Amino acid sequence: MVTVPRSLWHEPRPADAPPIGRLDWLLVGVFTAAASVESIIRPDLAWRPLVAVLALALIPALLWRRIRPLTATLIGWGVAGLLAVLQLTAHVGDLYAMMAVLILLYALVRWGSGREIAWGTAFVTVVVVLGMYAGSAGWADVFGGTVLLLLIVALAAVFRYRADLWQRRQREIRNQERVALARELHDIVAHHVSAIAVQAQAGGVVAATQPATAAEVLAAIESEATRTLAEMRSMVRVLREEEAVAYEPQPGVADLPALARAGVTPAVEVSLDGAASRLPRPVDAALYRLAQESLTNAVRHARNATRVGIAVRREGDAVRLRVSDDGQTPPGPVPEPGFGLLGMAERAQLLGGSFAAGPGPDGGWVVEAVLPVAAKA
Template identity: 35%
Template structure:
């Protein structure tokens, strides 16, 4: 089956070679007859009609033009039809199948007119006259027309099939390109999602660990119990982060062993706040209003990551003895989130390079048609607020 397909593919990809072989075969079949009969002029005429068939698919218009000129010369000189005349219906088929539309219509008209011209010349010098001669001539013309119409119709059907196959191939190629683009976009979106999750987990956990490690180092000499508590917090934070990292990386696994632990949501905020307080951040939280409708799991994850990233930034950048206030308000528009601290603000201790925290928070909120605002507070400190509407619920 593969060999047959390869042979068919080669025949389709090499039309000139195939047509040249067919042309040579016709020459060998038709030419020697006239040489044996001692009619070299008819041999040359027959060969001149057959030779253009080598270009019937690669240059169908030029081949048809050459053959038309030869037929007109033959008609003008009154030379009788030869065996090479079989090339005429073949070239009509080729132009109809592989030539432009105007050439296809032209060869059809020329074939019809040529049938009348041939009949007229053939029966003008014939002994048959009157009604009988007219009847025979008309029948001869009709037969030629049927041959021309058959060749042209077969070529036109071949053209339609070829165009349909080409359209299907183009459509398959476009679908393949679109599929590759969709896979690339999906992969980029997944990479962005994983990057946000990795940042939220690693930045929060490392900030808590660094803060506790610094505090424990200074407290070890004065208050060993505080150092022990700091080490316990570091261990607990490390275990939680390790579990979160395994859960996140488990999504990338293709086997059934990947964990299906649910993503954190609003119900996990208490645990998050306890961890922040244990890390040494004085924190007050207030909840106002009630939800008009539940938010999807993705929106709850966005709210959780908002508080996680915002409080981590307070822990990292607000300075010593900074206090934080977090609030969550259910309004008519959606869920309003806010974090305010009384620390050093955005002007102190600027980062060496742009961070991904606020940008990641903005991307998460934007996924649910929300808005994010961040900047120094009027009375000092820094404020980050976000609104997650009900549109995705």
């Protein structure tokens, strides 16, 4: 009994097998014409009608070679084996057009599962041995035929491996994109929910004494919640898609002024020093998300903060982001960084930059990130 390696035996079919198309029908037409012409013009062909009919039986196999590779191989090479048996018993001739069965062997290795390849190649081996015996092939013919079959199998295996490697790379790229989008989703939700919570607290304070102001706060909360839901749906739709889909471009430094706000505690001030243009897209998006996450942390955790400043400044071949607040720094050692700070540090390091966060010299909390303009790919 032949022992089949476990890795090959459990190998699934490739998922990218194309359906029957124009090239398949063109192949069928060329083969039909070649087999028909050869069966008519060859003077030495015995049992001409039978050989022509058997040759034309390969047509379904040529069409099914990718979607049903084992079935196509059994049909095509089965016809070749039948002709070999008839050649032994009744001296039936053969057609050169039957070389089309080599295409079926290629398709079996390229598109078949591991089990299909094992069973199909075993069947092809039996047919080849039978054909060589029926044709009284010499050692040179045996060697040449064996080399040809091995070359076809090797070529199919190489193309199969290259296609599998390409698909794995594409899946890895998509997974990396999904991780980045998941980080974006976290930043979006954290920022907007924090803003909603702060506005709701402010609305509760002024509801009894300033109904008009409370109504404005409620309208702002509604607008913020609507915007949050829209961005979340866009991100979740992208995360669910297997292939790339079109979605809105990520915000950048030029969008930071939209984070500014007055009349609500803490007030947010944004300052851009010539850094809002001519930035690579990864750096541009990273600066925005770093500023957004830092603002979210300040709104949620800064004690008694009345002001949060966001400043972006171009420094030669780098861009510096500084987010600071005037809150009270609790006494004692600096706590261990949470997932938010770790995520921001990772984002900066991926672009070849630096990140620091801690108490400011004049109190409050300061976050600083320096990213090179020519970020690493």
